[in-house]
Amino acid sequence: MIEIKAKLVRADSAIYATGERVECLIEFTHKVFADEQPPSNRNANEAGYEFQPMTRISLLNSIFYSLENLAWASAQLHCYRKTSYSTPAADKTQELTELIGRTALDAVTQAPGEVIVATKPKILFCDLKLQPGETKIYFFNEFVPRDGPPTYRGHDIRYFYKITIATQRVKSKVQTLTVPIRVLPIPIIARPDELPVTVETNEELAPTNPFLEKREISELEISWHHLKNVTARRAPKFYRISNKRGFVGRYCLFKPAYKLGEDIVGSLDFDGCQVRCVQFSVKLQQQELPIRPQPAQALSQSQSSVGDDASSIQSFDLASIASGVAVDSMHRSATSGSAREKDTPAPTGKLSTIATTHQVCYATLQTQVVVPIPLHVTPTFRTDLVDVKWRLHFEFVTSTMMDFGGPNPESGELKAPAEMPVETMVWNLPVTIYAANPLQIYSPNQTFNLLIK
DSSP states (O other), X not given: OEEEEEEESOOSXXXXXXXXXXXXXXXXXXXXXXXXXXXXXXXXXXXXXXXXXXXXXXXXXXXXXXXXXXXXXXXXXXXXXXXXXXXXXXXXXXXXXXXXXXXXXXXXXXXXXXXXXXXXXXXEEEEEEEOTTOEEEEEEEEEOOXXXXXXXXXXXXXXXXXXXXXXXXXXXXXXXXXXXXXXXXXXXXXXXXXXXXXXXXXXXXXXXXXXXXXXXXXXXXXXHHHHHHHHHOOOOEEEXXXXXXXXXXXXXESOSEEXXXXXXXXXXXXXXXXXXXXXXXXXXXXXXXXXXXXXXXXXXXXHHHIIIIIHHHHHSXXXXXXXXXXXXXXXXXXXXXXXXXXXXXOOOOEEEEEEEEEEEOTTOSEEEEEEEOOSSSOOSEEOSSEEEEEEEEEEEEEESOOSOSEEOTTTOSEEOOSOOOOEEEEEEEEXXXXXXXXXXXXXXXXXXXXXXX
């Protein structure tokens, strides 16, 4: 019996970025259990062996100490896609053409889904013979393709990665062992010049040595540096929120791009409002938008998009964004009020609420809004079938009652009104979420094994 064990070298995190190297240790062991141990000479005599000593030893060696022989073993990285979307006839024809000429290994390694990205298989060994109890360890490494999609588990589509280890015993079928990994997307940076980027000192006035060689930075390092600059740059944007009854408040978003694990921090200013905001809630939502129109989902998609925003508009007041004080810092955003002026509302796709925050702010002049971004979600990305976006969904409960109750003549305190007329308005603000460093996400991996009898 042969046992195959596979474990990733990175023990603290089974998460990798596109363009990063995946390293895995693969162990092949000839297992010998207690009931398969050779008996002693006395037990051999009691078992009825009446042969000569040399014949008995050769017989025991042939029975209990037979070699295990593996013809070959290989490893490669696959990206699978499982979707309910319909693909055009041209794509199906291309898929059938690609199926022609595939080897038996490709048919064995098919998971529930179609392979969209596959690296070249790497041969670990050929004709391996293992003694009982002997172990052979092999090292496998491969780069995650830069143009591949990230790991994503959505409503109508899934992307997942697996390291496929295949082996075959002599005169037996091919058997496989898969090791799942999580892949995060890193945007590809298109440099305007083709000059190699080197590591230089930040002290421009310091003398440099022309005889020292400069280390070139890889494409992945350039992407990481660009990602840090994008997510660290603070560019406050102010949004003036109002409805048909007047000014409600002003929302400030300190930066539009965030990484996994960060907090989306903003502030709401109700100073000088004409309509009092009683309470509000903010939801971090993930949008799954199909790229290609789906005939079976066109009607339901339009109904769901109208039901998400337009139905609440008809029942309550309309929200709109107006230009404000600082023209450079003021930005317009698509809201439920702007959707009224359009013939066809913008599709919302399939929504998933990830985080929610709620505050009661009737007598508040200014407050902060903090929405955490979990580490297990998928950042913003786009493929040929789906576009995954993120947004902040605001729901404001407003009232035209500017004074909260009247003074109580007995105690001198304010007396809350028995009834308060309220209206509800919604607003959607898009945000961009990027991947974090995989080493900062703790996700311990485990050992995967396979027994070949």
